[in-house]
Amino acid sequence: MRVDELVHAAHVRYAAADDGTVADYIPALAQADPDWFGLSLVGVDGGVHEAGDAGIRFTIQSISKAFVFALACEAIGHERVHERVGVNNTGLAFNSVIAVELNAGSPMNPMVNAGAIATTALLPTSDAEERWAVVRDGLSRFAGRPLDLDEEVYRSETETNHRNRAIAQLLHSYGRLAADADEAVDVYTRQCSLAVDAHDLAVMGATLADGGVNPVTGEQVVSAEVCRDTLSVLASCGLYERSGEWLFEIGLPAKSGVSGGIVAVAPGKGAVGAFSPRLDAAGNSVRGQRACAYLSRALGLNLF
Numbered sequence: 001m002r003v004d005e006l007v008h009a010a011h012v013r014y015a016a017a018d019d020g021t022v023a024d025y026i027p028a029l030a031q032a033d034p035d036w037f038g039l040s041l042v043g044v045d046g047g048v049h050e051a052g053d054a055g056i057r058f059t060i061q062s063i064s065k066a067f068v069f070a071l072a073c074e075a076i077g078h079e080r081v082h083e084r085v086g087v088n089n090t091g092l093a094f095n096s097v098i099a100v101e102l103n104a105g106s107p108m109n110p111m112v113n114a115g116a117i118a119t120t121a122l123l124p125t126s127d128a129e130e131r132w133a134v135v136r137d138g139l140s141r142f143a144g145r146p147l148d149l150d151e152e153v154y155r156s157e158t159e160t161n162h163r164n165r166a167i168a169q170l171l172h173s174y175g176r177l178a179a180d181a182d183e184a185v186d187v188y189t190r191q192c193s194l195a196v197d198a199h200d201l202a203v204m205g206a207t208l209a210d211g212g213v214n215p216v217t218g219e220q221v222v223s224a225e226v227c228r229d230t231l232s233v234l235a236s237c238g239l240y241e242r243s244g245e246w247l248f249e250i251g252l253p254a255k256s257g258v259s260g261g262i263v264a265v266a267p268g269k270g271a272v273g274a275f276s277p278r279l280d281a282a283g284n285s286v287r288g289q290r291a292c293a294y295l296s297r298a299l300g301l302n303l304f
């Protein structure tokens with residue numbers, strides 16, 4: 001089958017899967033239609049193959065962590081980010097407080113909330129507005145278009161993100177936060193509230209697959225070394241406590257987000273962007289995982 005047909009087949013195959021639930025701990029996310037389902041595959045040659053709701057906008061949420069990590073490595077170097085944040089899986093939920101406590105105040109890895117807040121705080125900027133501008137501009141360059149903030153989701157998360165604020169204060173108490181705790185959480189909340197669609201995710205992932213060159217705009221967004229660093233962390237930590245199972249079944253570095261997005265990257269080849277808001281217990285899209293598994297097998301993308 002041609003790639004177009006395979007993407008379409010993956011969509012047909014899993015469009016009826018109705019297990020999993022839409023996230024509601026951020027109240028605005030609960031408005032998502034559980035039946036939305038979009039798939040986009042973008043190659044390093046810029047080729048695009050899509051099915052379903054690939055143009056519906058949703059907030060990027062935790063998928064932003066991968067790209068902010070790349071920006072931080074590019075800005076201050078891999079060693080410093082490694083030393084300050086860490087790269088080991090916690091084996092615990094993405095918003096775990098106990099993981100920080102069990103590890104002497106280490107944020108553990110940049111893909112959980114603690115590590116992502118610490119990573120955002122590491123960006124070398126002079127104030128919160130500049131930090132936000134660097135994040136928004138950087139993620140927009142990965143996507144190849146200017147990304148906008150979803151104000152409603154940002155407001156909703158800001159009103160309810162007590163746990164993230166507690167995590168940031170805890171990191172601060174251990175001397176592990178390079179910026180003001182409230183400021184770091186606010187920029188982190190904004191980065192999670194950037195609106196993307198499945199196509200944007202695929203272009204962002206294809207940029208990591210392509211040694212940092214955006215295959216649509218041709219811009220070198222980050223270095224090839226930074227892509228390698230980012231993809232290795234996605235392989236071990238991208239799907240939280242399910243990362244081992246994901247790598248075992250699908251064999252690709254990937255990142256999920258609680259609004260239902262997944263980006264899965266095939267180095268040197270391209271990336272899949274998937275969107276479906278029904279989540280499993282770890283916060284990963286059910287249909288998105290199945291569609292990525294199908295495409296990884298059908299296209300022979302598994303790295304191992």
Ligand code: DON
Binds near residue numbers: 157189192
């Ligand atoms: O900080 C949070 O809880 C959200 N802004 C992001 C969490 C998330 O996407 C977890 N992913 N599955």
